[in-house]
Structures are given as structure tokens and as C-alpha cells.
Amino acid sequence: MSLILWGPPGTGKTxxxxxxxxxxxxxxxxxxxxxxxxxxxxxxxxAALARVSDGGAATLLFLDExxxxxxxxxxxxxxxxxxxxxTLVAATTExxxxxxxxxxxxxxxxxxxxxxxxxxxxxxxxxxxxxxxGFAGTRSLSPEARTALIRLSSGDAxxxxxxxxxxxxxxxxxxxxxVTDIGVASESALVRYDRNGDEHYDVISAFIKSVRxxxxxxxxxxxxxxxxxxxxxxxxxxxxxxLAAEDIGVADPSSLTIAVAAADAVQFIGMPEGRIPxxxxxxHLALAPKSNSVIRxxxxxxxxxxxxxxNPVPQHLRDGHYPxxxxxxxxxxxxxxxxxxxxxAAQAYRDGEAPVYFVPSSNGREKELTxxxxxxxxxxxxx
Numbered sequence: 089m090s091l092i093l094w095g096p097p098g099t100g101k102t103x104x105x106x107x108x109x110x111x112x113x114x115x116x117x118x119x120x121x122x123x124x125x126x127x128x129x130x131x132x133x134x135a136a137l138a139r140v141s142d143g144g145a146a147t148l149l150f151l152d153e154x155x156x157x158x159x160x161x162x163x164x165x166x167x168x169x170x171x172x173x174x175t176l177v178a179a180t181t182e183x184x185x186x187x188x189x190x191x192x193x194x195x196x197x198x199x200x201x202x203x204x205x206x207x208x209x210x211x212x213x214x215x216x217x218x219x220x221x222g223f224a225g226t227r228s229l230s231p232e233a234r235t236a237l238i239r240l241s242s243g244d245a246x247x248x249x250x251x252x253x254x255x256x257x258x259x260x261x262x263x264x265x266x267v268t269d270i271g272v273a274s275e276s277a278l279v280r281y282d283r284n285g286d287e288h289y290d291v292i293s294a295f296i297k298s299v300r301x302x303x304x305x306x307x308x309x310x311x312x313x314x315x316x317x318x319x320x321x322x323x324x325x326x327x328x329x330x331l332a333a334e335d336i337g338v339a340d341p342s343s344l345t346i347a348v349a350a351a352d353a354v355q356f357i358g359m360p361e362g363r364i365p366x367x368x369x370x371x372h373l374a375l376a377p378k379s380n381s382v383i384r385x386x387x388x389x390x391x392x393x394x395x396x397x398x399n400p401v402p403q404h405l406r407d408g409h410y411p412x413x414x415x416x417x418x419x420x421x422x423x424x425x426x427x428x429x430x431x432x433a434a435q436a437y438r439d440g441e442a443p444v445y446f447v448p449s450s451n452g453r454e455k456e457l458t459x460x461x462x463x464x465x466x467x468x469x470x471x
Contacts, residue, residue, distance in 0.1 A: 090169055090176035092154070092184050092193070095201025098244030101179035104201075105150040108177060114148040115139060121156035129164040136173040147174045154178040155187035162189045169195055203243035210238055212245045216252055227256050232267040240274050242318050292319075296327060300335045304374035311363075311370050321362045325351035328369050336373060337382035339452030346372050377452025385445040392443065399440040434470035 091108075093101040109116035117132050136147035147168075154162070168174035169192065176196065184193060204212075213234065216222040229237065229252075237255070241248035254273035255265050295310035314324055325347070332347040350369035354362035392398070408419025423433035436442075448454035448461060 090192075090196040091178070092188060092196045092198050093177065093179045093201060094184050094198060095181070096203050096243065097181060098241075098246035098248070099201040099204055100245065101201060102150070102152060105177045105179065109148050109150065112148060112175075113145060114175065115145050116148050116150070118150045119152070121151060121153040121161070124151075124161075126161050126164045129161060133164070133168040133174065136168055137171075140173050146172065149174050149176050151176065151178045153180060155180045155182035155184075159189055162192055166191055204245055205243065206238050209241050209243065209245060209248050210234070213237060213248055213252060216249055223256065226263075227259075228264050230264055230266055233265050233270045236267050236270045240270065240318070244318075247318070292324075292327065295324075296331055299328075299331055299370060299374045300378065302374055302378065304371055307370050307374045308367060311367060315359075315363050315366070321354045321359055321366060322351070324366055325354050325369075328366070328373060332373055334383045335378055335380055336376050336452075337379050337454075338457065339379035339381075339449060339454045340376040341453065343373050343376045377454075379449040379451050379454050381446060381448055381454060384447070388443075388445045397441075399438060402436060402439050404435065405437065430467070432464055432467040434467060437468070 093104060095101055105118075106116075115136075117136075119128060119132065132147065132149055136149075140146055149165075149168075151157075151165075165174075165176060169176050176192070178188070178192075178196070180187060184198060213229070217227060217229065218225055233255070237248060237251060240251060251270065251273050252265075255269040258272050259265050259269040291310055291313055295307060295314065298306035298310060311324070315321070329344070329347040329351055332343040336343040347369050350365040353365035357365075403417045404419060404421040404423075406413070406416075406418035408414055408422075413419065421435075423435050425431055425433050427433070446461070448458050450458070
């Protein structure tokens with residue numbers, strides 16, 4: 089059976105794939121979705137088919153970061169998986185329900201890997217110090233350094249090992265690695281921030297509430313804590329995009345544009361430079377006028393739809409372009425808005441009861457929209 093390994097960075101996805109390959113006696117091929125294309129996938133499939141046809145072993149294909157593959161690229165995997173030429177082991181940090189096509193999901197076992205806790209990271213570190221392929225007992229960590237290294241790893245075993253290796257190279261002694269060495273190696277403050285625990289949720293909650301509450305300095309402080317602790321910048325950017333629509337809305341429409349631009353910039357340039365557009369968006373959103381009229385409007389409308397409070401679409405608004413539509417009265421009586429004075433025609437866009445959903449606040453641009461909105465609604469009613 090093919091596998092999809094889903095989990096945060098440094099939880100062992102690649103390691104598991106290599107363990108499976110070594111224990112299954114299959115031909116092992118590794119591709120990264122960052123660099124591979126459809127041509128590479130098809131070459132693997134053709135070679136796998138040829139190998140099976142010649143009586144050879146089936147192929148185990150490890151595909152890292154499958155979420156970066158397009159639908160067409162993922163489709164190229166299907167023939168080999170369906171026919172058994174290839175067993176796919178794919179790794180992803182993104183939710184497979186959104187990033188992997190349904191045919192592949194239905195043919196694979198989804199294995200979810202959880203964030204490593206502090207004890208897990210401690211075991212990894214201790215093994216690295218003792219193992220022959222590690223430091224073989226030649227180096228040690230002071231208790232403070234071990235605690236700091238675990239803290240800075242944020243559940244990422246790869247980060248823990250990389251930082252340990254770097255700390256050993258910068259250490260001023262040949263035996264014990266100090267907390268100072270860990271700090272120099274990580275190039276970041278020793279911030280307590282468990283990305284899988286209460287601190288993660290507390291800091292992001294404080295960040296969002298500070299932006300919503302217009303305390304720009306507090307917002308920047310919590311942003312710095314997340315950046316220094318190694319929080320996924322895409323997670324921060326997503327939360328800013330949500331906040332721009334939910335807590336600011338049309339009180340300052342530019343906020344959503346800036347938040348989306350920051351998210352795109354982070355994806356494009358990565359870290360550490362990504363901290364700059366994140367900070368710019370945070371400052372803009374914190375200082376922007378606030379309104380939750382957008383989320384109140386859509387949630388009220390969704391509540392009516394779910395409650396069955398829906399009338400048929402008025403005849404004059406229905407599609408009249410297909411044969412026979414005019415005989416049914418579809419489109420009859422529709423007034424083209426651009427032909428009306430001011431671009432607003434007196435006509436009904438909903439039958440029956442027409443509840444008001446959008447109620448602008450008195451903040452920012454919404455204050456300016458209130459008068460125009462009332463005039464539009466009067467024109468629509470023919471008043």
C-alpha cells in the first residue's frame with residue numbers, strides 16, 4: 089500500500105521512508121517535488137514498469153513535499169500506483185485533504201506524524217552525542233545547554249541536530265558544549281515557545297488581539313517572539329489575512345491587499361527577510377480602523393441559508409440566454425443597471441422578505457459608505 093506521511097518538519101518523514109525502503113527489499117527512488125517535474129515522474133514510472141516486466145523488484149518511490157506538485161504532476165503518478173509498479177511514499181507538511189488529489193488519497197494510507205515533544209527531542213540529542221555515527225561520546229552538553237537546545241528546537245529533530253552540530257563547531261572547548269555555544273549556533277534568542285503547546289496558542293492569541301486592539305507595539309513584540317522561536321511564517325501570514333477581512337474589512341480595504349501581499353512575499357523570499365513584510369503588514373493592520381461588519385454580514389446570511397430562509401430567484405434575474413428561457417419569462421423586465429441614472433436601477437434583487445445583512449460601522453471608510461449605502465437602498469426600493 090502507498091503511504092502519505094503528513095507532519096511538521098523534523099518529525100521523521102524522510103527517515104521513515106528510508107526505513108521502509110531498507111526493510112522492503114524494493115528498488116528505492118527518491119524525488120523532491122521542489123525540483124522534479126512530470127518528465128521525471130514519467131521516467132520513474134517507465135523504469136519501474138520495465139523492471140517489473142523483466143522480473144525485477146517493484147519500485148518504492150519516495151516523493152518529498154508532494155504538496156508542491158500540481159494536479160497534472162500528481163496525475164502522472166497514478167498509472168504506476170494503480171498498477172502496482174510503484175509503491176508511493178509521499179511526505180508533506182500541508183494538509184493532504186487540500187494538497188493531494190483524491191485518486192491518490194483514496195489509494196494511500198494516510199499516516200499523521202505529531203510534533204515531537206521535549207522528551208523526544210532529548211532522546212534524539214542524547215543519541216547523537218553517544219552514537220558512533222554522531223559524536224561517539226566525545227562531546228557533552230551542560231544541563232542548561234541541553235534545556236536550551238530542546239527549547240529552541242520547537243519539536244523539530246532536524247533543527248536540534250543541526251544546531252547541536254553547529255554548536256560543537258563553535259564551542260571554545262573540546263568537550264562540554266555550553267548554553268552560550270547553543271545561543272551562538274542558533275543565532276536567535278533562547279525563547280520559550282512550544283509550537284505544539286499552550287505557549288503557541290497564547291502568543292498567537294495575544295498577537296491577534298493586540299492587532300485587533302490597535303496596540304501596534306504589543307503586536308510587534310508578539311510577532312518578534314514568534315519569529316525568533318521559529319514559528320512558520322506562513323501561519324502568521326494566514327492569520328493576518330484572516331484578521332484583515334474579519335476585523336477591518338471595508339473600514340480599510342487596503343488592509344486585505346497588504347496582508348495578502350505580505351503572505352505572497354513570505355512565500356517568495358522566505359526567512360529571515362520575510363520578517364520585514366510581516367512586520368509591515370502587522371503595523372498597517374494594527375493602525376487601521378477596525379470593523380467586523382463583513383463577518384457579521386456573511387454569517388447572518390449563512391444563518392438564513394442554513395435555516396431554509398431562501399426565496400426563489402426573481403424571474404427577471406434568471407438566465408435568459410438558453411433556448412426556451414424567454415418563454416418561461418426568464419430575464420423579462422430586467423433593467424440593465426448601467427442604463428439607469430447613477431448606475432442604480434429601481435428593481436428587486438430578492439423576492440419576499442429582504443433582510444439587511446451589511447450594517448457599516450462609523451469607523452474609517454465605512455463611515456463614508458453609510459450615506460451612499462442608504463441612498464442606494466432607497467433607489468433600489470424606488471423611493
